[in-house]
Amino acid sequence: MNSTVVSYLTGFEPVKQFIAFLTKSLGFDVTALLTFVIFFLVAFVIVNIMAAIGGLGTYAERKISADMQLRIGPNRVGPYGLLQFLADGVKMIMKEDITPRDADKFLFFISPIFCMVGVFSTLAVLPFSSGFTLTQLDVGTFYLIAISSLVGLGVFLGGYASNSKWSMLGGMRGASQIISYEIPVTISVLGICLLAGSLGFNKIIAQQAGLPHTWFIFHNPFAFIAFFVFFTGALAETNRAPFDLPEAESELVSGYHTEYTGMKFGFFALAEYVEVFVVCGVASALFLGGYNVPFNLGGDGLVGQLLQIGAFVSKTLALYYVVIWIRWTLPRLRVDQLMTVCWKYLTPMAIFNLVGMAFWVYWFNGKSIFDLIFAAGSHAAGGH
Amino acid sequence: MPSNNIDVFMPIIILMFLGVAICLLAFLASRILRPSNPTIKKETPYECGEEPMGSAWSQFNIRFYVVGLIFIIFDVESALMFPVVSIFREMVDQGNGGLILFEVLIFMFILVAGIAYCWRKGDLDWVKSFNVQNNNKLNKIKE
Numbered sequence: 001m002n003s004t005v006v007s008y009l010t011g012f013e014p015v016k017q018f019i020a021f022l023t024k025s026l027g028f029d030v031t032a033l034l035t036f037v038i039f040f041l042v043a044f045v046i047v048n049i050m051a052a053i054g055g056l057g058t059y060a061e062r063k064i065s066a067d068m069q070l071r072i073g074p075n076r077v078g079p080y081g082l083l084q085f086l087a088d089g090v091k092m093i094m095k096e097d098i099t100p101r102d103a104d105k106f107l108f109f110i111s112p113i114f115c116m117v118g119v120f121s122t123l124a125v126l127p128f129s130s131g132f133t134l135t136q137l138d139v140g141t142f143y144l145i146a147i148s149s150l151v152g153l154g155v156f157l158g159g160y161a162s163n164s165k166w167s168m169l170g171g172m173r174g175a176s177q178i179i180s181y182e183i184p185v186t187i188s189v190l191g192i193c194l195l196a197g198s199l200g201f202n203k204i205i206a207q208q209a210g211l212p213h214t215w216f217i218f219h220n221p222f223a224f225i226a227f228f229v230f231f232t233g234a235l236a237e238t239n240r241a242p243f244d245l246p247e248a249e250s251e252l253v254s255g256y257h258t259e260y261t262g263m264k265f266g267f268f269a270l271a272e273y274v275e276v277f278v279v280c281g282v283a284s285a286l287f288l289g290g291y292n293v294p295f296n297l298g299g300d301g302l303v304g305q306l307l308q309i310g311a312f313v314s315k316t317l318a319l320y321y322v323v324i325w326i327r328w329t330l331p332r333l334r335v336d337q338l339m340t341v342c343w344k345y346l347t348p349m350a351i352f353n354l355v356g357m358a359f360w361v362y363w364f365n366g367k368s369i370f371d372l373i374f375a376a377g378s379h380a381a382g383g384h
Numbered sequence: 385m386p387s388n389n390i391d392v393f394m395p396i397i398i399l400m401f402l403g404v405a406i407c408l409l410a411f412l413a414s415r416i417l418r419p420s421n422p423t424i425k426k427e428t429p430y431e432c433g434e435e436p437m438g439s440a441w442s443q444f445n446i447r448f449y450v451v452g453l454i455f456i457i458f459d460v461e462s463a464l465m466f467p468v469v470s471i472f473r474e475m476v477d478q479g480n481g482g483l484i485l486f487e488v489l490i491f492m493f494i495l496v497a498g499i500a501y502c503w504r505k506g507d508l509d510w511v512k513s514f515n516v517q518n519n520n521k522l523n524k525i526k527e
Contacts, residue, residue, distance in 0.1 A: 036394065043398045047406065093414040101427040102439065113407045120403035124396045134395035142466055143396075160441075164429035168440040176448045179455040186462045190469050197473025199466065258430055263414045267407055336510030339451070343508040347458075347499060351492055354465075358472065358488045362481045366473055 043134060046123055050274050055085030057273035057320070064321070065328045092266040100163055100259050107161035111154045112264045115271035118150025122278045127201040129291045129308035130300075140201040141189050144282060145182070148237070151275060152178035155239070155246060158268065159256035170255025173335060174246030178237055180342040185233035187350035188226040191357045192216055192286045195223065195366065201285055210294030210311075217287040219368040222356035227287045229350050231319075234279040236342070238272060241327035245335055280319035281312070288315050450507050454498075461495050 019031060059074065059082065066073025074081035099108055125140040127133045137143050152175055159171015195216055196204040208214050217227045236243035247255030257268045284290060291308035333341065364372060429436050468487055475484040502508050 036398075039395050040398055043395055043402055047399065047402050051406075093410065094417055095414075096419050096421070097414060098422065098426055100429045101424070102429065113404055116407050117400050117403035120399045121396055124399050134399070135392050137392060139466075162429065163440045164436075165431065165440045167429075168444075172444060172448050176451045179459075180451055183455065183458045183462065186459070187465075190462060190465050193466070194469045194472045197470065199470050253430060253432075262418065263410045267410070339508065339510045343454075343499070344503070348496075351495055351499075355489065355492050358485055361472060361476055362485045365476065 039134070043124075046134065047120060050120070050123060050277065051270065053277055054270045054273035055089065056082075057276065058088065058269065059084050060320070061273075061324050061327070064324050068325075068328045089266065092263050095262040097262040097264065098259075102163045103259065104161040104163065107157050108259075109264075111158035111161060112260070112267035112271070114154030114157060115151050116267050118148055118154060119271045119274045119278065121147045121150075122275075125201055126278060126281050127205055127285050127290055128312055129305045130202070131305050132309060133202070136200060136202045138198070138200045141193060141199050141204075141282075141286075145186055145189065148275070148278070149178070149182065151271060152237075154268075154271070155256050158260065159246075162256075162259035164259050166253045166258045167256050170246045170248075170252045170258070173252075174239060174256050177239070177243065177245060177338060177342075180339065181233040181236035181243075181346070184229050184342065184346035184350040185237060187347070187354050188230035188233065189286065191223065191226050191350075191354045194354070194357050194361060195219055197366075201290070205285055205290035205292060208289045208292055210289065210292040210296065212289070213370040214292075214368070215287060215289040218370065220357065220360045221369070222353040222360060223287070225349060226353040226357070227283070229346050229353065230287070231283055233342075233346060233350075234283065235323065235326065236338070238275045238279055240272075240276060240323055242330040242332050243338060244327075244332060245338060248332060250332075276323055277316060277320060280323065281316045283319055284312065284315035288319075290315075447510060454502055454507065457498060458495065461491065461498075465491055 019034060022034070023031075062084070063073040063081070065071075074084040077083045077087045099105060122144050124134045125137055125144055127136070155178065156171045156175035159167045159169075159174060162168070162171075192204060193199050196207045198204060198207075204216075208216055212218060216223050218224065235241075239246050245255075246252075247257065249255075252258070257265050260268060289311075291312040293304070293307045293311050297304070297307055367375070429440070431437070465488075468484065468491065472484050472488070475481060499508075
């Protein structure tokens, strides 16, 4: 099992020879330096791809909503309007940047950075394939839940620092919503960690396989419910409709980023779209088998890695489509309904699921429901 | 395999740095490119076209504070669950499943007791919370 991009790459013979050559010619051990350089380059590539995916997310959102409302959507910039997000980005950079007079200037400046840092650091543990992961922390899920809270901090600080009533309302709602929905999400993730017996993404994915009956979502009935609890909570944590109360455009103007203009607003939007991708990726890794390819096609080589990335990204994008679909289908909740859904429905359900999974693992020794069915079937067949 | 923790955590530090750097670079680029002619009207907070009345930093609904308190309790509890959960499978395989299941049940019982208490006190309702206790008292008086 490969640990990170670097250990995957240094497994190749030419890379080893290159390291040896550099060490000899420069006179010191370059392994650490080379590790840093590779990590930096790969991180840079991932960040850029993610920014592009975030941008294309805005395009997909507009195009899909247009399809659902029998409109055409953006179609002027580039083929099928695909370059719309670049035009938007250029426009945002060129726009005048306005900071309200009475705002807390420093907090106003750093809150979009908080959002971006919170989202980008979660990319470190996102398992694209068995070789192409930046780092495979043993506490991957724990780290992800912890670090993604920075986004909530950014949302709240942005709302607070603007010194505008709409922003303040949006920021307070955002903070209370994000922290409330973190509870059901965390408990659902705990259930999956219990099934896998590990907190690391690589080990959780290694417990699953390519075909759906080995996925954790179909492991037992509790995991099936836990997936929907997780997905609902994740929608709320990323401030997506029907939980987009912090930026409810019909009641709070634009919520926590009412006063933000130009690139600062752009970073809030970009962080939101990248976070949706991250959350969908986590859902597909924990519940839908992650990067596992059916029948282990392609093996462990480069082709296999590409197929694994393809499997992971296609599952993630399918969930991404569902997120956008939900946004344009369901109306927004009221703020009291939001709290009711979280504390009176999702949290008890999540606790019930966790206890159910603990009992399941204890009684059936961690076998999935399909294992039990197959075992019973072969037992019956053997009894004949 | 990574030889030490620096190797494992290096990408995280790099990604955090990249997040900050991209933001700052974009701010710098837009500072060079964008126009800047602020006026007093432009710099007032948006309040639907009216002159803003007072500061937004005023007293706020106490419900948000209560939600924050409940969250902290639950979050600490679920953070404590992580170690228990990560060795659950191992303990079951070793034959100590009953012990660890009992432990999970104790944890969950505390959580459920907490949420039941909050529910009973009416702290999970957004609007009516302050009337629930009064209504209970009134009902008792009526009885």
